[in-house]
Amino acid sequence: xxxxxxxxxxxxxxxxxxxxxxxxxxxxxxxxxxxxxxxxxxxxxxxxxxxxxxxxxxxxxxxxxxxxxxxxxxxxxxxxxxxxxxxxxxxxxxxxxxxxxxxxxxxxxxxxxxxxxxxxxxxxxxxxxxxxxxxxxxxxxxxxxxxxxxxxxxxxxxxxxxxxxxxx
Numbered sequence: 001x002x003x004x005x006x007x008x009x010x011x012x013x014x015x016x017x018x019x020x021x022x023x024x025x026x027x028x029x030x031x032x033x034x035x036x037x038x039x040x041x042x043x044x045x046x047x048x049x050x051x052x053x054x055x056x057x058x059x060x061x062x063x064x065x066x067x068x069x070x071x072x073x074x075x076x077x078x079x080x081x082x083x084x085x086x087x088x089x090x091x092x093x094x095x096x097x098x099x100x101x102x103x104x105x106x107x108x109x110x111x112x113x114x115x116x117x118x119x120x121x122x123x124x125x126x127x128x129x130x131x132x133x134x135x136x137x138x139x140x141x142x143x144x145x146x147x148x149x150x151x152x153x154x155x156x157x158x159x160x161x162x163x164x165x166x167x168x
Contacts, residue, residue, distance in 0.1 A: 037066045037075055041082065048084060056084055057100070064104055073111035077119045080104035081126055097130045105130060118159055121150040125162040 040063035047056035060083050067076035083101045105127040112120045124147035131140040148163030 034070075037063060037070070037072075040066060041078065044082060053084060060084075060104075061100075064107075073108065073113070074119060076104070076111050077108040077123050080108040081122055097134060102127065102130050116150050116153055118151075118154060118156050121147045121154065121156065121159045122162060124150065125159070125165065128163075129165055 040059055044056045044059040044063065047053075047059060060079055063079045064076060064083075067073075067079055080101070083098075083104050085098050085101065105123055108123050109120065109127070112123065124143050128140045128143035128147060131143065134140065144163055144165070148160060151157075151159035151163050
């Protein structure tokens with residue numbers, strides 16, 4: 001996508017700005033690595049708001065690669081939590097887990113390690129939801145229980161609620 005001026009809807013302007021900033025970072029001799037990751041997350045969010053699911057998924061794939069390149073477990077977890085399903089909410093699907101989302105979440109869990117953290121509890125909860133429609137349900141229930149117990153230990157009520165979703 002080239003940087004261009006013109007009369008676009010607001011989301012297209014945001015997407016264009018983010019792409020331009022990423023292009024500038026990638027073409028500079030000393031790119032600001034931390035800024036690149038945040039810009040990729042911003043671009044994916046703008047793509048989702050604009051309804052461009054595929055662009056968001058592709059951008060989050062680039063953000064996941066960036067997280068691995070800079071060896072940031074926290075950033076990889078943030079990317080995994082934002083990664084959308086292949087189709088927008090409300091679109092009826094065949095209720096299979098999304099392999100890309102599942103893999104990102106599993107990679108984030110490994111990278112985060114076993115220590116209790118809000119981020120780890122959220123990733124566990126999201127992975128349990130990703131696996132909700134699979135049979136047997138044991139992995140989903142186990143992940144959701146682990147997320148719920150961790151959130152209780154941390155005293156984090158919103159994360160506790162998230163952990164309960166996979167148990168419905």
